[in-house]
Amino acid sequence: MAIGTILKVSGPLVTASGLQGAKIHEICKVSEKGLIGEIIELKKGIASIQVYEETAGIGPGEVVETTGAPLSVELAPGLLSQMFDGIQRPLDKYMAQTNSDYLERGVSISPLDWQKKWTFIPKKAVGDYVETGDIIGVVQETTAIEHRVMVPPNVSGEITEIKAGNYSIKEDICLIKTENGEKAIQMLQRWPVRKPRPFKTKMKPGQPLVTGQRVIDTFFPVAKGGSAAVPGPFGAGKTVVQHQIAKWSDVDIVVYIGCGERGNEMKDVINEFPELIDPQTGESIMERTVLIANTSNMPVAAREASIYTGITIAEYYRDMGYSIAVMADSTSRWAEALREMSGRLQEIPGDEGYPAYLGSRIAEYYERAGRFKTLGQEPREGSITAIGAVSPAGGDLSEPVTQNTLRIVKVFWALDSALAQKRHFPAISWVDSYSLYEDELNAYVDSLISDEWSELVEKAMTILQEESRLEEIVQLVGIDSLSQKDRITMVTARSIRQDYLQQNAFDDVDTHTSRTKQFKMISNILSFNDHMQKAIRLGAYYDEIIKGTVQLREKIARSKYIHEYELDKLDHIQQEIQQTIQTIIENGGNE
DSSP: OOEEEEEEEETTEEEEEOOTTOOTTEEEEETTTTEEEEEEEEETTEEEEEESSOOTTOOTTOEEEEEEEESEEEESTTOTTOEEOTTOOBHHHHHHHHTSSSOOTTOOOOSSOSSOOEEEEESSOTTOEEOTTOEEEEEEOSSSOEEEEEOOTTOOEEEEEEOOEEEOTTSEEEEEEETTEEEEEESOEEEETTSOOOOSEEEOOOSBOOOSOHHHHHHSOOBTTOEEEEEOOTTSSHHHHHHHHHHHSSOSEEEEEEESOOHHHHHHHHHHHHHSBOTTTSSBGGGGEEEEEEOTTSOHHHHHHHHHHHHHHHHHHHHTTOEEEEEEETHHHHHHHHHHHHHHTTOOBOGGGOBTTHHHHHHHHHHTOEEEEOSSSSOOEEEEEEEEEEOOGGGOTTSHHHHHHHTTOSEEOOBOHHHHHTTOSSOBOTTTOEETTHHHHHHHHHHHTOTTHHHHHHHHHHHHHHHHHHHHHHHHHOGGGSOHHHHHHHHHHHHIIIIIIOOOTTSTTTTOOOHHHHHHHHHHHHHHHHHHHHHHHTTOOHHHHHHHTHHHHHHHHHGGGSOGGGTHHHHHHHHHHHHHHHHHHHTTTOO
């Protein structure tokens, strides 16, 4: 540890001298108030420290003391169902201790409860050889998740003592005889947030992340262990999309990072998540969720640290063999924190004032996602899917944060303000969005649901693209200029848009759609299109078809509200399509 003196205070940036032997990313206690700070630059004996708390009232001459440790998180049972700030301070305990709705400076609270007893059940016995990553026992952390206690990094040897019972996370549960003597193991691990946790192998993602959102699962799927970006202007629904994925995706654990978000949006998350029932477990979704809240009125430096805190917690559960979805909302406000600190350091700015290393920092974050073989003797797989919202000013997708993000991620869900204004949600543009996982994941769904899936998806997208071309003609010369075949295409495209892609997040049934239901819905719409086109070829008229299928089109439109246990009704619609169109063909021209 070293003790220095403050030379200058510039907002969250403090410069200090006398910190000989200090290192980059080392944590400091600033002033007598004990504010938490991190060294981000060392130059000619002067340390630049970004402080994670309000610096008002701090001045030159006050003391700075290093701790000798980097910014780290505590990893142990008790993480799930909690809400932390950007540097893992538990906000509920914080509020109880300070009796304030706002962050009080200099308050030191351990992130996890060191007194609570957990029932530890050994999975290894005395005499067993273990190494880094091996599971030595389990704790039932919540009703939904079993916490797997692992051998910490750089430890291996023979177990000389292990015992079942009730222990706190700081008590010894196991003794391992290593080359350097006996090592006591506790449930608690600490890990520096800016350093990725080790793994055995990084593999290519191969399975889809099922979100229950039809526009995503059908046209722009993301793989488990993949990365996706959700850019869009204010009010287009970025946060709602992330909320829906957090609620309904088929992952084991969700880490939701509110990075620079407005307080009312985090309030919605806090209010909604405990009440939402997880369809996989029947328990509250908070039983498998960790919330990181660093709202827009919290210190800007802690906003920069928040996404690293979240991804490190995700890596810890990944090492246990779980699949995790990490939501960062929004990386634009994280980048703004980088820009502010870079400006205070007087670094040469890059595009739009962002630091020149913006692209590498974004890449470092998304590269920590993936599908991994974890450390340990037993074969185990875990995955982290990183989904980041981007909030470009004025919806300008050419700005640096969006462009640097798109160079890294493989799925782009472009939110369209025009769709949002039409009350079409999710407002994901089927024209501008893309998924580089599409071919591989569609082949996987072919083998799982039906070998017709890829063909149906391609056909539906072709119809939507054809509609865009036809709309230009309609705007120039009117709908009557189109052939009957093209007018049928327009009807089908409207059905795909309104009856399939548009989804109501507030309806208990429509908020989530299974893969099987998605297949039956899109199959019905495209089957209806094929039968209508066939009727036109066999001599029926467009007006006859439209007039004779009013009730049928209404049933197709209402099929999104059919419960998952009533999917046979969708099969009945398929039969009715054939019968109705056949009747129109037989009566063709009679009117």
